[in-house]
Amino acid sequence: MSSVAQKSGFGATLWDWLTTVDHKKIGILYLLGGLFFFVLGGIEAMIIRLQLITPNNDLVSAGLFNDLITMHGTTMIFLAAMPILFGFMNAIMPLQIGARDVAFPFINSLGFWMFAFGGLFLNISWLFGEVPDAGWTSYASLSLHSPGHGVDFYAIGLQIAGGGTLMAGINFLVTIINMRAPGMTYMRMPLFTWTTFVASAMILFAFPPLTVGLFFLTFDRMFSGNFFDHTMGGNTIIWEHIFWIFGHPEVYILILPAFGIFSEIFSVFSRKRLFGYTAMVFATVLIGFLGFMVWAHHMFTVGLGPTANAIFAVATMAIAVPTGVKIFNWLLTIWGGSIKVTTPMLYALGFIPSFVMGGVTGVMQGAAPLDYQLHDSYFIVAHFHYVIVGGVVLAIFAGLHYWWPKMFGTILNEFLGKITFVFFFIGFHLTFLIQHWLGFWGMPRRVWTFMDGQGWNLANFISTIGALLMAIGFTVMVINIIMTTVKNERVGNDPWGDGRTLEWAIPSPPPFYNFPATPLIRGLDTLWVEKMEGSKEMITPAEPITDIHMPHGSIIPMLMSLGLFIAGFGAMFHQETSWGLGVLIFGLAFTFVTMATRSVKDDLGYYVTKEQILQDQENFKRGRN
Amino acid sequence: MDLNTKFTPETWPAHPERATLEAKNKFVGFWLFLGGETILFATLFATYMALKNKGPSGFGFTTQELYTLPLVFVMTMLLLTSSLTSVYAMYHLKSFNFKKMQLWLGLTALLGLGFLMLEVYEFSHYVQEGFTFSNSAFSSAFYTLVGTHGFHVAIGLVWVTLLIFRNSKRGLNLYNATKYYTFSLYWHFIDVVWVFIFTVVYLMGVVG
Numbered sequence: 025m026s027s028v029a030q031k032s033g034f035g036a037t038l039w040d041w042l043t044t045v046d047h048k049k050i051g052i053l054y055l056l057g058g059l060f061f062f063v064l065g066g067i068e069a070m071i072i073r074l075q076l077i078t079p080n081n082d083l084v085s086a087g088l089f090n091d092l093i094t095m096h097g098t099t100m101i102f103l104a105a106m107p108i109l110f111g112f113m114n115a116i117m118p119l120q121i122g123a124r125d126v127a128f129p130f131i132n133s134l135g136f137w138m139f140a141f142g143g144l145f146l147n148i149s150w151l152f153g154e155v156p157d158a159g160w161t162s163y164a165s166l167s168l169h170s171p172g173h174g175v176d177f178y179a180i181g182l183q184i185a186g187g188g189t190l191m192a193g194i195n196f197l198v199t200i201i202n203m204r205a206p207g208m209t210y211m212r213m214p215l216f217t218w219t220t221f222v223a224s225a226m227i228l229f230a231f232p233p234l235t236v237g238l239f240f241l242t243f244d245r246m247f248s249g250n251f252f253d254h255t256m257g258g259n260t261i262i263w264e265h266i267f268w269i270f271g272h273p274e275v276y277i278l279i280l281p282a283f284g285i286f287s288e289i290f291s292v293f294s295r296k297r298l299f300g301y302t303a304m305v306f307a308t309v310l311i312g313f314l315g316f317m318v319w320a321h322h323m324f325t326v327g328l329g330p331t332a333n334a335i336f337a338v339a340t341m342a343i344a345v346p347t348g349v350k351i352f353n354w355l356l357t358i359w360g361g362s363i364k365v366t367t368p369m370l371y372a373l374g375f376i377p378s379f380v381m382g383g384v385t386g387v388m389q390g391a392a393p394l395d396y397q398l399h400d401s402y403f404i405v406a407h408f409h410y411v412i413v414g415g416v417v418l419a420i421f422a423g424l425h426y427w428w429p430k431m432f433g434t435i436l437n438e439f440l441g442k443i444t445f446v447f448f449f450i451g452f453h454l455t456f457l458i459q460h461w462l463g464f465w466g467m468p469r470r471v472w473t474f475m476d477g478q479g480w481n482l483a484n485f486i487s488t489i490g491a492l493l494m495a496i497g498f499t500v501m502v503i504n505i506i507m508t509t510v511k512n513e514r515v516g517n518d519p520w521g522d523g524r525t526l527e528w529a530i531p532s533p534p535p536f537y538n539f540p541a542t543p544l545i546r547g548l549d550t551l552w553v554e555k556m557e558g559s560k561e562m563i564t565p566a567e568p569i570t571d572i573h574m575p576h577g578s579i580i581p582m583l584m585s586l587g588l589f590i591a592g593f594g595a596m597f598h599q600e601t602s603w604g605l606g607v608l609i610f611g612l613a614f615t616f617v618t619m620a621t622r623s624v625k626d627d628l629g630y631y632v633t634k635e636q637i638l639q640d641q642e643n644f645k646r647g648r649n
Numbered sequence: 650m651d652l653n654t655k656f657t658p659e660t661w662p663a664h665p666e667r668a669t670l671e672a673k674n675k676f677v678g679f680w681l682f683l684g685g686e687t688i689l690f691a692t693l694f695a696t697y698m699a700l701k702n703k704g705p706s707g708f709g710f711t712t713q714e715l716y717t718l719p720l721v722f723v724m725t726m727l728l729l730t731s732s733l734t735s736v737y738a739m740y741h742l743k744s745f746n747f748k749k750m751q752l753w754l755g756l757t758a759l760l761g762l763g764f765l766m767l768e769v770y771e772f773s774h775y776v777q778e779g780f781t782f783s784n785s786a787f788s789s790a791f792y793t794l795v796g797t798h799g800f801h802v803a804i805g806l807v808w809v810t811l812l813i814f815r816n817s818k819r820g821l822n823l824y825n826a827t828k829y830y831t832f833s834l835y836w837h838f839i840d841v842v843w844v845f846i847f848t849v850v851y852l853m854g855v856v857g
Contacts (some may be wrong), residue, residue: 127674127677127678128674128678190685194678194681194682194685195678197677197678197681198674198677198678198681201677202670202673202674202677203670203674228681228684228685229684229685229688231685232685232686232688232689232692233688233689233692235689236689236692236693236696237692239793240696240793243789243793244789247782247783248782248783249782249783249789249793250783250784250785250786250788250789251696251700251786251789251790251793253786255705256704256705256785256786257700257703257704257705257708257785257786257787258700258703258786258789259699259700259703259786262696262699262700266692266696269692620807620811623811623815624811624815626824628824
C-alpha cells in the first residue's frame with residue numbers, strides 16, 4: 025500500500041474516529057470525553073451547592089446528596105481532570121520531542137476506549153438509580169454496607185478506566201525514552217514533556233495498588249471475599265492504606281502536568297527562557313519521589329501512633345520545598361520579561377496566588393496535631409479545591425486556550441477568553457475561600473444539610489453564589505468554543521507569535537505524520553534557537569525526506585474495551601440472576617479473543633510516499649501565503 | 650516492517666529483540682509493565698501478611714496445618730526448571746536456531762502446565778478440607794495472592810502456545826523475535842514471584 029485511502033461521508037468519518045491510532049486524534053477524543061464528564065461533574069457540583077444555599081434545605085434527599093458528592097469527586101478526578109490532561113499529553117508531547125507518533129499507537133487507542141467505557145459504566149449507575157454513595161474514597165467500612173449496586177458500579181467502572189490509565193502511562197514513558205528526535209537530550213526536553221514523563225512514571229507505580237484495592241472491594245461485595253470484613257478476620261484499614269498509596273500520588277499525577285503547562289505559558293508570554301530550568305526538572309522529579317512517601321497523612325486520625333504520624337508529617341512538609349522552588353522560578357521567569365497578558369497568561373498569573381494558598385493550607389494539615397482539628401471539616405474541602413481547581417483546572421483552561429490552535433487549527437476568541445477567566449477566577453475564590461472559615465466554625469464535610477443559627481448561613485450562601493459565577497464562566501467558554509469552531513478562521517504555525525518549542529514549528533493542525541523529516545534539536549527551546557538564527561524553515565532536518573512508515577487504524581481497541589464493559593455487568597449481577605455468570609464469561613472471552621486476533625494477525629503498517637509529503641508541503645506553503 | 654528479509658546465523662543481529670525501533674519500544678515497555686506488576690504483587694503480599702491466619706471467631710485453619718511442603722517443593726522445581734528451559738530457548742533465539750528454540754519453549758510450556766495442574770490439585774484439596782475462598786480473611790488473601798500468580802502462569806501458557814503455533818511455519822524474523830523475548834521476560838518474572846510466594850507463604854507459613 026502506498027498512500028492513505030480517501031473516503032468521505034459521515035459513516036467513513038465515524039469509522040475513522042472509532043479506529044484511529046493517530047495520537048493527535050486520540051488527544052482530541054480524550055479532550056472531548058474529559059470535557060463531557062467535566063460538565064457532568066460540574067452539574068453535580070452545582071446541585072450540591074444549591075442544596076447547601078440555605079439551612080434545612082431539601083432540594084435533594086440525603087441519599088441523593090451522598091450520590092452527588094461521590095460521583096462529583098470520582099468523575100472530576102478520574103473522568104475529567106486526568107483524561108483532559110491525557111488529551112494534551114497525547115496531542116502535544118510527541119510534537120515537542122519531534123516524534124512521528126507515540127510508541128504504542130494501538131495501546132494508546134485501547135487506553136482511550138477503556139477510559140471511555142469505564143466512565144460510561146460508572147455513570148450508567150444514574151440510569152439504574154443505584155449510584156455509588158460511599159464518597160470518592162469509598163472507605164470499606166462504608167462501602168461494604170452500601171445497599172444496591174452503587175458501589176459495584178464504582179469498583180468495576182474505575183477498574184476498567186484505571187487499566188486504560190496504566191496503559192497510557194507506560195505508552196508515554198516509552199515514547200519519551202525511545203522516540204526523542206536526534207539532539208533532544210533529556211535536559212533539552214520542554215517542561216511539559218518532563219512533567220508528562222514524571223507523572224507517567226507515577227501512574228506506573230500508583231495504579232497497580234488501586235487495581236488490587238478495587239479487586240478486593242469487588243471480591244468482598246460480589247464474590248463473598250472477606251478482606252475488609254472484621255467479623256471474618258478482615259481489616260478495613262487495609263483499604264485506606266491501599267487507596268491512599270494510590271490516592272496521594274494521584275494528586276501529583278494531576279498537578280505535575282499542570283505545572284508543565286504553566287511553565288510553557290510563563291516562558292512564551294514573558295519572551296524569556298524558563299528561569300532555573302535544571303532546578304525545575306529536579307524539583308519535578310523530587311515531587312514525584314516524595315509523592316509516594318506521604319500517603320498516611322490522610323490517615324492521621326486513624327490511630328497509627330505518634331511515630332508514624334511524625335514521620336509522615338515531616339515528609340509531607342518536605343514536599344513544600346521543591347514546590348516552593350517551582351513557584352520562585354515562575355516568578356523569576358516573569359521578572360523582567362516582555363509580558364503579554366493573553367488568556368493563557370491570565371490563567372497562569374491567577375494560578376500562582378491561588379495555588380500557593382492551597383499549598384499553605386496543605387502544610388497546615390501536614391502538622392498532625394492541627395490535622396486532628398481540621399479533619400473532615402470544610403477546611404479540607406477548601407484546601408483540596410484550592411489545589412485541584414486553583415492548580416489543575418486553571419491549568420486545563422489555560423492549556424485549552426494555549427494549545428487549541430495547535431489541536432484544531434483555529435484560535436479561541438481572546439475577549440471571551442478573558443471574560444471566562446474573570447467569572448471563573450472570582451467565582452472560584454468566592455466559593456472556596458469562605459469554606460476555610462466554615463471549617464474553623466465547625467461545619468463538617470459531606471453533610472446533606474445544616475441547622476439554622478450556627479453562623480454558617482451567610483458563608484454557605486456566598487459559597488453557592490461563587491459556584492454560580494464559575495458556571496457562568498464555563499458557559500462563556502463553551503460559547504467561545506462553538507463560535508470559534510463555526511467561524512473556522514484558520515491560523516498559521518505559530519499563532520501566539522512567540523512559540524519556543526517544536527510544536528509551533530509545524531502547521532496547525534499538523535499533518536498526520538507530524539514532521540516531513542525528523543527534526544534536529546539544537547538546544548533547549550528548539551524553535552527559539554532557530555528563530556534567533558533567522559532560519560527560514562524553522563526546522564533543521566536531521567534526515568532527507570523519505571517514505572514514512574505509519575500504523576494502520578484498528579477497531580480492536582474499542583471491541584476489547586466493550587468486552588470488559590459487558591463483563592462488568594455480568595460480575596455485578598451474577599449473584600441474583602442466572603445469566604450473570606454467563607455474561608461475565610462471555611465478556612472476558614470476547615476481550616481475550618479480540619486480543620488474540622490482534623496478536624495473531626500481523627499489522628505491518630503502511631508507507632506514506634515521499635511524493636505525497638512533498639505535495640503536502642507545497643500545499644501548506646501555498647496556504648500560508 | 651519487512652517480514653521477507655531472510656537471515657542466516659551470520660547476518661542475524663546480536664540483539665534481535667531490540668534491533669528495530671518497534672522492537673526497542675516493546676522491550677522497554679515490557680520492562681516498565683513488569684515494574685507495575687511488581688507493585689501489584691507487593692500489594693497482594695502485604696495484604697496476605699496482614700491477614701495471615703485471621704478468621705472469624707473459632708476459625709480453625711493455620712498455615713502450619715494447611716500447607717504441605719513436599720507438594721509445593723515439586724511445584725517449585727517444575728517452575729524453576731521451566732525458567733531454565735526458557736533461557737535455553739532464548740540462547741537459540743540469539744543464535745538463530747528456530748527449531749531448537751521452539752522445542753525448548755514447548756518444554757517450558759509443558760513444565761508450566763505441570764505446575765498449574767499441581768496448583769489446581771492443591772487448591773481443590775484445600776477446598777475439600779473446608780478452606781474455601783469465602784471462609785475467612787486469610788483464605789481470601791491466600792487464594793487472591795497465589796491465584797493471581799497462577800492466573801499469570803495460565804496467561805503465559807496461552808501466550809507461548811499462540812506464539813509457537815502462529816510462527817511454526819515462518820520461522821524467526823525481527824518482528825516476532827521481540828514477541829518471543831518479551832514472553833521469556835514475563836516467564837522469568839512469574840518465576841521470581843513464585844520464589845517469593847514459596848518463601849513468604851509456604852516456608853514462613855510452616856517454619857516461621
